[in-house]
Every structure is written in structure tokens, then in C-alpha cells.
Amino acid sequence: MARRRALTVCSVSGCPELTPAGRCAQHRQQAEQQRGTARQRGYDSDHEQRFRRPVLQRDPTCVCTDERHGHGSPCGQPSKHADHHPLDRRALTAAGLDPNDPRHGRGLCGPCHSRSTAREQPGGWNR
Structure with missing residues (x-):
């Protein structure tokens, strides 16, 4: 039987969402938008x-x-x-x-x- 991974609170201060690791889906999406595409970053x-x-x-x-x-x-x-x-x-x-x-x-x-x-x-x- 597969072992379930414990959920933790999103790593963004004040966010109550539970996630398997790091940021919740909403904050991951926001971070990716801030980061920009590889081309926008000069690659x-x-x-x-x-x-x-x-x-x-x-x-x-x-x-x-x-x-x-x-x-x-x-x-x-x-x-x-x-x-x-x-x-x-x-x-x-x-x-x-x-x-x-x-x-x-x-x-x-x-x-x-x-x-x-x-x-x-x-x-x-x-x-």
C-alpha cells in the first residue's frame, strides 16, 4: 500500500492552505508569473x-x-x-x-x- 505524504501549511507567510510541500498551487502560480519565461529572463x-x-x-x-x-x-x-x-x-x-x-x-x-x-x-x- 502506498504511503501518504503528510500535508503542511503553505510556506508563504499567512497562507493557511495545506500542500504536500512548499507553496500552495496559487502561490506557486504567482511565483512562476513573477519569474517570467526563460526568454524574458535572457535565456x-x-x-x-x-x-x-x-x-x-x-x-x-x-x-x-x-x-x-x-x-x-x-x-x-x-x-x-x-x-x-x-x-x-x-x-x-x-x-x-x-x-x-x-x-x-x-x-x-x-x-x-x-x-x-x-x-x-x-x-x-x-x-
Whole structure:
């Protein structure tokens, strides 16, 4: 028999709605609308051609040196994400730098990219 997941109160302050995790459906939808589409956030064909492809070609395996991989040794899994690092896309743009310059990126596998995002962007994508 499948085990039921406990419901918790929505993580948005003052919202009484119960949800399996995080935000309720209404607040998830609001957050996605605030976030905008990938194209609105600058992830267009120029980003694909000038940033993502060159970063993943340069770093075909994950370069993350998370403690979980043992004292600074790279993860070594295939890279799936071209991650802006050490500054994120917003910070690069604010500093007048080209966020599509591959020098501002690194190749990461999915799990390392998720851990990095959770650690470096507290509160998720809508900080």
C-alpha cells in the first residue's frame, strides 16, 4: 500500500492552505508569473549559442567540487547545465558584464546544479 505524504501549511507567510510541500498551487502560480519565461529572463538563442554550448563543450563532465565528492575532487558526472559562476546572470548584467560570455560559466550535472542553486539562491528562484 502506498504511503501518504503528510500535508503542511503553505510556506508563504499567512497562507493557511495545506500542500504536500512548499507553496500552495496559487502561490506557486504567482511565483512562476513573477519569474517570467526563460526568454524574458535572457535565456534565448544567443544564450544557447554563445554561452551554453561553449561551456558544456569546455566542461563535458561536472566540475563541482562539493564536499560530497571527497576533498575537492570533481563530481565527474556528465554536465547537463551551464551554470553562471561565480556571479549569477543578474549580477553579471548589473555589473555591466556579458552574461553570455562562457568565461562566466561552468558545467554541472543536474544534482550538483540543484545543490548549488539551493545554496547560492536562498529562497529559490524568486529571491
